[in-house]
Amino acid sequence: MISIMGIGFAASRLAQKFVSVKNYKVYQLNDKVERSSKYKRKIKSFDRPEEYENNIPDLKKFFSEITDRVQVFVVGSSMSSNYSLGVLEQLKDKEVEVFYIKPDSDLLTGIPKLVDKVVFSVLQEYARSGLLKSLTVISNELLENHLGSVPIKKYYDTLNESIFQTVHYLNFFEHNEPEIGMVSKPLDICRIRTIGMLNMKNLEEKWLFPLDMDRDICYYMCINKEKLETDGGLHKRLVDLLKQKPRNAFRKISYAIYETEYEDFGFCVALTNVVQQYA
Structure with missing residues (x-):
């Protein structure tokens, strides 16, 4: 059982996607909650970042049944992301993985841009110091580019569904x-990550964040059951494609192949110990 947590309204909407799978406990913290309950907690909103830092809620009771493994979703530039560090401090005895959903910073100005920059920087330091098991960075801009056509009315729901499916499959693997x-x-020091989608014809990666200095790359490939049973040359073709990827003593590649009833699909995860520059 994994506990999923969304901090802020946008992150809570993403976390809500996991409710459809019984293996998750889903916690939501945001100012739109009408009444606090077992898995939902109303938190206040303020005008200035420092007001959030000075009003961190006591969540000891709210977290009383949270599992040992927690996946936390934070949306960059969201004012509620200012709560993140205070919330994470109250989970320091848990195995915490943070998924940071990064906005298009080119269009951010003023306080939202400052919030995004500060939270992004501090979360990386949390990961590198070992306070987080991992920090996975996902760019909404790159995700939209890879998805192609995304109607405005369904924009966030479409992106959230894609992130949910990706994270859920990685948990399944x-x-x-x-x-x-x-x-x-991976090496224990490599705690900053991103995820990519795979073109299963040539194993081309469509990364969801331009990770600098990746050290480990893991390829997860789901192949149709019938193809696994009948295509005798499939494994060699896939391994040959992987061998063409850049590799050296500091950049390692590994893979795993799973069965699926659906059409072939895959993901990849890149990890590093290098702090990523804000852009």
Whole structure:
């Protein structure tokens, strides 16, 4: 069982997607909650970032049944993201993975841009110091580019659904044995990550954040069951494509292949220990 948490209204809407899967407990903290309950907590909104830092809620009771593993979603530039550090402090005895949804910073100005820059920087330091198991950065701008056509009326719901599906499958891979291959365990210092979508014809990556100095890349490939049973040359073709990827003593590649009833699809995860510059 994994606890999912959304801090702020936008992140809570993303977290809500996980309610459809029974293996998750979904916690939401935002100012739109009408009445606090077991999994929803109303938090106040303010005009200035420092007011959030000075009004961190006591969540000890709210977190009383939270699981040992927690995945926290934070939307950059959201004023509620100012609560993040105070909330994470109250989860320091848990295994916490943060997913930072980064906005298009080119269009940010004033306080939202400052908030995005500060929270992005501090969360990276939390990850590098070991306070977080990992920090996964996802750019809304790049995700939209990769998805292609995204209607305005369904913009956030479409992006949220894609992020949910991606994170859920990565959780699934972690708890299930592949048909073949093995994803190597990355170095403990490599805690800053991003995710990519795979073109299964040539294993081209569509990264959701331009990670600088990636150290480990893990490829997760889901292949249709019938193809796994009948295509005798498939494994060699995939391995040959992976061998063409840049590799050296500081950049390692691993892979795992899983069965699916659907059409082929895949994801990749890149990790680094290098602080990413704000852009």
